[in-house]
Amino acid sequence: MDTSPSTPTSTPTTKPASEVTRTSEQGNGEPIAVAMWGTGGQARVVEEFLGAVGCELVVVCDHDPHATWESETGGTNRICHGWSGFEAFLPTFASESGGRTLYGIVAVGGHDGSDRLRIQARMETLGVRPIAVVHPSAYVASNAMIGPGSQVMAQSAVCALAKVGRGCLINTGSSVDHHCELGDGVHVAPGARLAGGVRVGEHTMVGMGAMVLPRIKIGNQVVIGAGAVVTHDVPDGKVVYGNPARVVKDVSRLSDVHVRGIGPVEPVSPAQGGGAKFLVEGKYDIGPATEE
Ligand SMILES: CC(C)(COP(=O)(O)OP(=O)(O)OC[C@H]1O[C@@H](n2cnc3c(N)ncnc32)[C@H](O)[C@@H]1OP(=O)(O)O)[C@@H](O)C(=O)NCCC(=O)NCCS
Numbered sequence: 001m002d003t004s005p006s007t008p009t010s011t012p013t014t015k016p017a018s019e020v021t022r023t024s025e026q027g028n029g030e031p032i033a034v035a036m037w038g039t040g041g042q043a044r045v046v047e048e049f050l051g052a053v054g055c056e057l058v059v060v061c062d063h064d065p066h067a068t069w070e071s072e073t074g075g076t077n078r079i080c081h082g083w084s085g086f087e088a089f090l091p092t093f094a095s096e097s098g099g100r101t102l103y104g105i106v107a108v109g110g111h112d113g114s115d116r117l118r119i120q121a122r123m124e125t126l127g128v129r130p131i132a133v134v135h136p137s138a139y140v141a142s143n144a145m146i147g148p149g150s151q152v153m154a155q156s157a158v159c160a161l162a163k164v165g166r167g168c169l170i171n172t173g174s175s176v177d178h179h180c181e182l183g184d185g186v187h188v189a190p191g192a193r194l195a196g197g198v199r200v201g202e203h204t205m206v207g208m209g210a211m212v213l214p215r216i217k218i219g220n221q222v223v224i225g226a227g228a229v230v231t232h233d234v235p236d237g238k239v240v241y242g243n244p245a246r247v248v249k250d251v252s253r254l255s256d257v258h259v260r261g262i263g264p265v266e267p268v269s270p271a272q273g274g275g276a277k278f279l280v281e282g283k284y285d286i287g288p289a290t291e292e
Helices: 041-053 082-097 113-125
Strands: 032-037 055-062 079-081 102-106 238-241 246-250
Touching: 032 041, 032 082, 032 113, 041 055, 055 082, 079 082, 082 102, 102 113
Parallel strands: 032 055, 032 102, 055 079
Antiparallel strands: 238 246
């Protein structure tokens, strides 16, 4: 397991949020050029703060041939559709940008993080490197690790010694407490809370406002319903909800993921903590969840 950060920004002193590194890349004075996949809600949330973390959105892409994009921040309106559109954009960018590196971010929410990871992987094969971003108001402990392509959103917290895999969403006002380990493609939805030492398997979504008790192990491809209180380990591929959360079905029987009742949401304090560390290569092996 390679956990070396790309930017050794760890500092023992507390810094205001405005001074800490908020992306996994350094812009060397000029903005980091970013291609964003997705035009939905998650994309709008990411667009809003990209400029604040030293990035310039240069193109937006979507599989939907009817998707449109008009910038809400005075940035680019450029959109391309599907992989053919994106591949056609790359040489144009190369010639227009004077050799700037292009980074990619997959701003696609939902309950199946494998979608996000597939897009991220394909972008990487095209030479577009994933970038991780941390909203200026989020708190990320100086000894926490954030995987490539992950997004840590406003008023969320990633606490001491937590490890977040690649392509994860730590969404608005959620918290991932000390020693948590999140596999690739995990989505911690707005207002969800993971207590210390929780392990979450790949592609799992922890629904809005859910709470997960200390040291619980949640499997791969699990969906935890909004407002759930998870008191027992959850095996792979299950949907659980309620207080206490119970297994209700297999994820394969989930027709759709709806937005249902929101549990308690208390935004964390504005960030006053140290700089984020980012995992550039490698993968967290968090092992299987225990069976119930
Ligand atoms: C758990 C969840 C995945 C279940 O989806 P589903 O199987 O399609 O659920 P349905 O809408 O068919 O509801 C089935 C029953 O479960 C109940 N139910 C659904 N979600 C529930 C939840 N989170 N807590 C308690 N009960 C729930 C419904 O009320 C319904 O009960 P009823 O049959 O008595 O009316 C979904 O409701 C959920 O909570 N998704 C999380 C959404 C979220 O946080 N998204 C992140 C956005 S950024």
